[in-house]
Amino acid sequence: MDALSPGREVAMQDSNGFWRVRRRCETLTLADFVFAADELRAPAENEITIHTRHIALDPYLARAMRNWTGEVPEWADGTIHGRIVGEVLSSQAPGYAVGDTVLAIGRWQAVQTLAAARAEVISPAINPPRLALGVLGRSGMTAWVGLHLARPSTGETLLVSAASGPVGSVVGQLGKARGLRVVGTAGGADKCAYVVDTLGFDACLDHRDPDLTGRIAAAAPEGIDILFENVGAPSLDAALPTMAQGGRIMLCGLAAHYNDEAPLALTHFKTLLYRALALRGFITAEHPKLFEPALAELADGVASGAIVHRETIIDRLEQAPAAYLNMLQGAGIGKRLIRL
Numbered sequence: 638m639d640a641l642s643p644g645r646e647v648a649m650q651d652s653n654g655f656w657r658v659r660r661r662c663e664t665l666t667l668a669d670f671v672f673a674a675d676e677l678r679a680p681a682e683n684e685i686t687i688h689t690r691h692i693a694l695d696p697y698l699a700r701a702m703r704n705w706t707g708e709v710p711e712w713a714d715g716t717i718h719g720r721i722v723g724e725v726l727s728s729q730a731p732g733y734a735v736g737d738t739v740l741a742i743g744r745w746q747a748v749q750t751l752a753a754a755r756a757e758v759i760s761p762a763i764n765p766p767r768l769a770l771g772v773l774g775r776s777g778m779t780a781w782v783g784l785h786l787a788r789p790s791t792g793e794t795l796l797v798s799a800a801s802g803p804v805g806s807v808v809g810q811l812g813k814a815r816g817l818r819v820v821g822t823a824g825g826a827d828k829c830a831y832v833v834d835t836l837g838f839d840a841c842l843d844h845r846d847p848d849l850t851g852r853i854a855a856a857a858p859e860g861i862d863i864l865f866e867n868v869g870a871p872s873l874d875a876a877l878p879t880m881a882q883g884g885r886i887m888l889c890g891l892a893a894h895y896n897d898e899a900p901l902a903l904t905h906f907k908t909l910l911y912r913a914l915a916l917r918g919f920i921t922a923e924h925p926k927l928f929e930p931a932l933a934e935l936a937d938g939v940a941s942g943a944i945v946h947r948e949t950i951i952d953r954l955e956q957a958p959a960a961y962l963n964m965l966q967g968a969g970i971g972k973r974l975i976r977l
């Protein structure tokens with residue numbers, strides 16, 4: 638392997654490089670991603686070297702890509718760190734053996750050495766292990782935790798945005814299992830057909846419809862009791878006029894807004910007061926006690942086929958930046974992953 642100075646830009650085929658972001662920016666474009674050179678080093682005490690197998694294209698990363706602050710300090714030079722699954726090649730850390738498969742916060746890089754504290758061995762029960770990035774990982778857990786916090790009751794109406802995505806798809810299926818009427822929104826007829834025909838939602842509306850507000854009102858004639866919001870202001874605003882008195886809004890994500898800082902406006906903001914709505918943002922990581930019951934139900938559901946999930950897998954590390962930006966725009970269905 639070439640010994641190249643860190644940070645130098647290289648061609649993909651030349652090295653075991655990694656992706657970083659060239660500059661802090663308002664809105665990411667493809668030109669902001671740099672493939673930088675790296676020198677592979679052997680693991681020191683409490684470190685492991687892994688071969689990355691899959692990289693999760695998670696929407697929240699766009700914010701860190703723009704401002705260089707993320708879950709680990711190394712973001713401070715623009716080096717992308719996200720959720721990855723990899724195989725241990727070498728270990729100097731107790732509890733990590735060569736051949737183990739781990740879920741880690743790591744670079745967008747093929748072979749890398751990292752602190753073992755940033756990686757956990759994936760249980761063999763999670764098979765294939767890449768499901769730990771999606772339905773049996775943070776995506777599925779977020780769906781379960783958010784719906785649990787909303788305290789759903791049988792017969793209520795649930796509206797889920799980004800309904801074909803890894804979080805939204807599971808929210809809707811769990812909602813059906815809890816006896817809710819479930820309406821989704823998604824980008825385009827194909828995704829909506831998948832949401833209804835395969836995932837079992839009662840209805841799905843194309844969020845690009847110019848009268849989304851009217852379509853939501855028609856699809857939820859008794860009002861929305863729970864809104865599970867994955868997208869942000871345009872989606873929330875379209876739902877507000879149909880919220881039932883005392884309805885709950887679970888603010889899970891801002892997929893429409895991570896890649897810019899434009900001010901957000903809500904035409905129907907006053908409805909929050911007039912309908913006595915509760916709006917609750919939640920962070921899944923702040924509810925560790927719920928992980929065990931969440932994973933138990935999700936694993937059972939996946940094993941039995943009661944919980945359907947899809948992945949869009951894009952080959953080659955080279956494709957990661959373009960695939961990432963495309964995902965933000967709605968390309969692909971289900972969990973979007975890079976395979977190395």
Ligand SMILES: NC(=O)c1ccc[n+]([C@@H]2O[C@H](COP(=O)([O-])OP(=O)(O)OC[C@H]3O[C@@H](n4cnc5c(N)ncnc54)[C@H](OP(=O)(O)O)[C@@H]3O)[C@@H](O)[C@H]2O)c1
Nearest residue numbers: 779799802803804823824867890891892893919920921967
């Ligand atoms: N609170 C937490 O702890 C937590 C944890 C994990 C994830 N999250 C959040 O949960 C949300 C869902 O996560 P995910 O991984 O399942 O993401 P996702 O559904 O794959 O999110 C990306 C999708 O959002 C939709 N979207 C983007 N811009 C939009 C717009 N302007 N209008 C309507 N839809 C738009 C697109 O889907 P279409 O094709 O349908 O347009 C896009 O493919 C994300 O916001 C994520 O950050 C929160």
